[in-house]
Amino acid sequence: MLRLLDIEYYKLIHNKASRVLVLIYFILLSLISLFATIKFNIGPIKFHLAELGIFNFPYIWHFNTFVAAQLKFFLLLVIVSMVANEYSNKTIKQNLIDGLSKKEFILSKFYAVIALSLISTLFVFVVSLILGLIYSSYNELSIIFLDLEYLVAFFVKLLGFFSFGLFLGMLIKRSAFAVATMIVLFSVEFISYLVVSGYNKETDLADTIYQFLPFKSMWNLIDEPGSRLSAVKEVAAQVGEDLSYDYSVHWYEIVIVLGWTALFVFLSYRLLKKRDL
Numbered sequence: 001m002l003r004l005l006d007i008e009y010y011k012l013i014h015n016k017a018s019r020v021l022v023l024i025y026f027i028l029l030s031l032i033s034l035f036a037t038i039k040f041n042i043g044p045i046k047f048h049l050a051e052l053g054i055f056n057f058p059y060i061w062h063f064n065t066f067v068a069a070q071l072k073f074f075l076l077l078v079i080v081s082m083v084a085n086e087y088s089n090k091t092i093k094q095n096l097i098d099g100l101s102k103k104e105f106i107l108s109k110f111y112a113v114i115a116l117s118l119i120s121t122l123f124v125f126v127v128s129l130i131l132g133l134i135y136s137s138y139n140e141l142s143i144i145f146l147d148l149e150y151l152v153a154f155f156v157k158l159l160g161f162f163s164f165g166l167f168l169g170m171l172i173k174r175s176a177f178a179v180a181t182m183i184v185l186f187s188v189e190f191i192s193y194l195v196v197s198g199y200n201k202e203t204d205l206a207d208t209i210y211q212f213l214p215f216k217s218m219w220n221l222i223d224e225p226g227s228r229l230s231a232v233k234e235v236a237a238q239v240g241e242d243l244s245y246d247y248s249v250h251w252y253e254i255v256i257v258l259g260w261t262a263l264f265v266f267l268s269y270r271l272l273k274k275r276d277l
Contacts, residue, residue, distance in 0.1 A: 004108035005115060007100075011082065011091070012112070018078045022116075025074035029123055032064055033131055055135035058147035062225040062247065064128040065154040068120070069222060072158055075116055076165045080178045083109065083169030106269045109166055117158035121151055149249040153221040160218050160257040160264075167264040170271050189215045217256045223247050 012018050054063050086092035095105060132144065168178040193216060197206040210216040228247060 001107075001111060004104060005111050007095075008082070008108050008112040008115075011085075012078070015081070015085065018081060021074050021078050021081075025071060025078075025120075026123060028071050028074070029068055029120070030127060032067055032127060053137070055131045057132045057136045057138050057144045059225070059228065060128050060132045060136065061147045061150040062222070062228065064124055064131075065150045066222050066225050068124045069154060069157055072120075072161055075120070075158070076162060076182070077175070077179065078116070079109075079113060079162045079165040080169040081175045082112065083166060084173060084175035084178065087173045102272045103269060106170075106265065106272060109268070110163070110265050113159060113162040113166060117155050117162060120158055121155040124154060125151055150222060153249045153254065156254050156257050156261075157218050157221045160214070160261045163261045163264040164214060167268045167271075170268040186215050189213055211253070212256060214260050217253065217260065220253045221249065221257060 012022075053059060086095075092105065096102065100108075129144075133139065136144075138144075165178065165182065168181055169175065172178040172181060189210070193206055193210050196209065211220055223245065225247070227245060
């Protein structure tokens with residue numbers, strides 16, 4: 001495993017575009033802390049975002065993982081370009097000639113996916129912990145380490161998303177077309193979900209069906225956190241809206257995404273195994 005990771009690290013560190021994208025990604029993750037400085041002064045209305053409780057433990061784990069997950073597109077470009085460059089630079093053929101098996105080649109890419117997902121998760125954990133210790137009104141250990149399952153969900157979400165990118169990169173062999181294909185597939189799934197939801201407003205048919213599809217299953221791992229804020233609930237209550245939702249991370253949602261992850265990696269291997277290089 002370490003040997004395969006070393007190979008991918010060498011390729012990544014010598015690719016300028018990938019280095020820049022990784023750097024941008026982690027800089028943007030760091031900028032989550034800027035939410036603490038945002039203040040609105042509109043006449044007599046004044047409020048500070050940090051004072052709304054977005055950095056309170058344990059809510060911060062939910063909020064920060066949700067926000068950080070929206071930035072995963074930058075690392076997707078890295079994953080897809082890693083695969084596309086293997087074909088354009090013909091390094092994939094050279095790796096196989098040098099003794100790397102096709103299984104080891106796919107595993108090296110998947111290990112890179114795991115490493116990037118894990119590093120991202122640890123980074124979000126550290127940033128969230130620091131912000132929470134600075135701004136949270138609750139600093140008891142029992143509260144600080146409550147709801148850490150959102151970090152698990154974040155890791156699984158990245159793992160599934162990047163594995164999807166790995167598969168599309170293997171399938172299409174061109175990074176731009178692979179990313180465009182993912183955007184098209186997302187649009188098709190999202191629009192069809194809206195259509196099904198519109199025709200069945202009285203039932204949960206759309207959610208029941210689409211929870212098993214790739215993008216919806218990944219989205220379900222971390223629900224939007226905004227409606228959890230007490231200030232938002234108070235405003236909703238005044239207009240007669242009930243925002244009592246289930247924000248928990250469910251084991252079956254994790255299993256569904258892990259199932260897609262396994263399928264994407266397997267299909268990537270099958271493509272490479274059957275392909276004449």
